[in-house]
Amino acid sequence: MNARFKTYAKRVAQILSVSLLVQAASVSIQASMPKTYAAEAPALNLEVESAILIEATTGQVIYEYNADTLREPASMAKMMTEYLVMEAIESGKIKWDDMVTTSKYAASVGGSGGLLAANEKLTVDQMFKAMSIYSGNDATIALAEFLEGSEEAFARKMNETARKIGMSDGANFITSTGLPRYMTDKLNPSSLPGETVMTARDAAILARRIILDHPQVLEYTKIPKLKLRERDKTEMTNWNWMLETYQGTANMQPYVYPGLDGLKTGHTNEAGYCFTGTAVRNGMRLISVVMGAKTEPKRFQETRKLLDYGFNNFELKTMLAANTPIDGQPTVKISKGKKTEIPVVSGGEAKFIARKGSEDKPEITVETKSADELKAPFDKGAEVGTITVKYNGVEQKVPLVAAEEAEKGGWFRLFFRAIGNFFSDLFSGIASGIKGLFS
Incomplete structure (x- = not known):
């Protein structure tokens, strides 16, 4: 495969690539807690x-x-x-x-x-x-x-x-x-x-x-x-x-x-x-x-x-420990990587004052960066989003971090992934349109 073809393929990949957007994920654990102690x-x-x-x-x-x-x-x-x-x-x-x-x-x-x-x-x-x-x-x-x-x-x-x-x-x-x-x-x-x-x-x-x-x-x-x-x-x-x-x-x-x-x-x-x-x-x-x-x-x-x-x-209780996977948000999508997504964990801990013996749970929400913002390569521990932990009216923010290194994908892998994404989106659009004709 000559240099001219490689250049062409790269341009095609750029044209066909689609944004891998990540919506803010949220995990809510309902609890009955007093507003203030x-x-x-x-x-x-x-x-x-x-x-x-x-x-x-x-x-x-x-x-x-x-x-x-x-x-x-x-x-x-x-x-x-x-x-x-x-x-x-x-x-x-x-x-x-x-x-x-x-x-x-x-x-x-x-x-x-x-x-x-x-x-x-x-x-x-x-x-x-x-x-x-x-x-x-x-x-x-x-x-x-x-x-x-x-x-x-x-x-x-x-x-x-x-x-x-x-x-x-x-x-x-x-x-x-x-x-x-x-x-x-x-x-x-x-x-x-x-x-x-x-x-x-x-x-x-x-x-x-x-x-x-x-x-x-x-x-x-x-x-x-x-x-x-x-x-x-x-x-x-x-x-x-x-x-x-x-x-x-x-x-x-x-x-x-x-x-x-x-x-x-x-x-x-x-x-x-x-x-x-x-x-x-x-x-x-x-x-x-x-x-x-x-x-x-x-x-x-x-x-x-x-x-x-x-x-x-x-007592002071740890409501979120460091290096903990978050329910509902085990991974985030990335771009330009060998993989399309990587596992994530909490990058710190969140401690709150709680009544002794209380079984109340915190409310946890997660906001991630978009795949376009998370371009490989980047290191394990890189910040990929924010975890918000709320308990009894008090809020703490903890970074969401990569649990492993995000390696950059080769051009060949990225090219064919872009082709696959293009046709996947194309057929999905056609199927949606046909369904609309008969609905």
């Missing part, structure tokens, strides 16, 4: 102004009480400072061993902290420990100034980030610390409006974002006691009494909670006692927020109620 939650009779409990992986709300009421969060606002510091570390803007100078303003601010002198230099790592363990206002401001030049500029960045990560429109930051205006304005007047406020839901959103994006934060927040400098005679003590790492500390035993490793306390006269807690058990991480408790012990006692309710009644 929070709506079904019993009254926990929490002695706080607002509260929320969520699961970290999915963001599913398990319990809420006045969760959308704006309140002053006090030092829980430092979670945003922690987030932005760790974002700067990850981007390479700063490093853990960079030296941070304490300004006169940072050293003079009141509230928790008071460990730094004006012009004292410590590393970002040391400042972060003072902020996340001891809730140091001085260290927090020093980090804010180091990152953005001034605390006001940093607070603007906090507000910008709040919108970006999905906190409510009402969430507002005027300081890096959560201190109210009257405690800072005389030292460092700000042109930012209002006070620092957020909802319990905002605090949970922020906490979830930190944990998912920068889980390293928990290596800091779980430290019960630590000297800021080697020469120090006393240790910084973590304000979070529920830390599992406090196990063995006599006066903390009534509060210690297994699996709890963060996240941030807060208190001012205006805010009351607040706490964003997080604990993990059996692979499920919960995030709780309480705001406006009347006493310091009460914020931990009410947090225990929330976490106990979550861990006792719910």
Whole structure:
């Protein structure tokens, strides 16, 4: 067969080829599920102004009480400072061993902290420990100034980030610390409006974002006691009494909670006692927020109620495992390949929060790319579509991937396949037309 004939055959194959289109395939598994777990939650009779409990992986709300009421969060606002510091570390803007100078303003601010002198230099790592363990206002401001030049500029960045990560429109930051205006304005007047406020839901959103994006934060927040400098005679003590790492500390035993490793306390006269807690058990991480408790012990006692309710009644279940064939969609059609279709599987897993003992099933839908888009050759594991898994109002998307390599077909195979497709379509059309004449 000469080159001229090959060229001709190739052109004929192009003319005769037909598009192998794949319609979006859907497998629906009907289930009777509650719309939200929070709506079904019993009254926990929490002695706080607002509260929320969520699961970290999915963001599913398990319990809420006045969760959308704006309140002053006090030092829980430092979670945003922690987030932005760790974002700067990850981007390479700063490093853990960079030296941070304490300004006169940072050293003079009141509230928790008071460990730094004006012009004292410590590393970002040391400042972060003072902020996340001891809730140091001085260290927090020093980090804010180091990152953005001034605390006001940093607070603007906090507000910008709040919108970006999905906190409510009402969430507002005027300081890096959560201190109210009257405690800072005389030292460092700000042109930012209002006070620092957020909802319990905002605090949970922020906490979830930190944990998912920068889980390293928990290596800091779980430290019960630590000297800021080697020469120090006393240790910084973590304000979070529920830390599992406090196990063995006599006066903390009534509060210690297994699996709890963060996240941030807060208190001012205006805010009351607040706490964003997080604990993990059996692979499920919960995030709780309480705001406006009347006493310091009460914020931990009410947090225990929330976490106990979550861990006792719910579990994290794998609704779709990785590398699993999908019912109703075992293969996808491809073009230019040795084969006309290849087997496919899930390219990841989908986990959801579920009531313990529940037999409810998820709803699974699959959307595939067209055969024209899936031209061989391509590798095993190549994305060929999207799987959408829905359970109790929560949706996750997982890639649909090729379970084997798609090898490119030879021109001879493709030519005769195109001829066969052409005549198949032709006779199908003729048969349809004849049937129409006699119907």
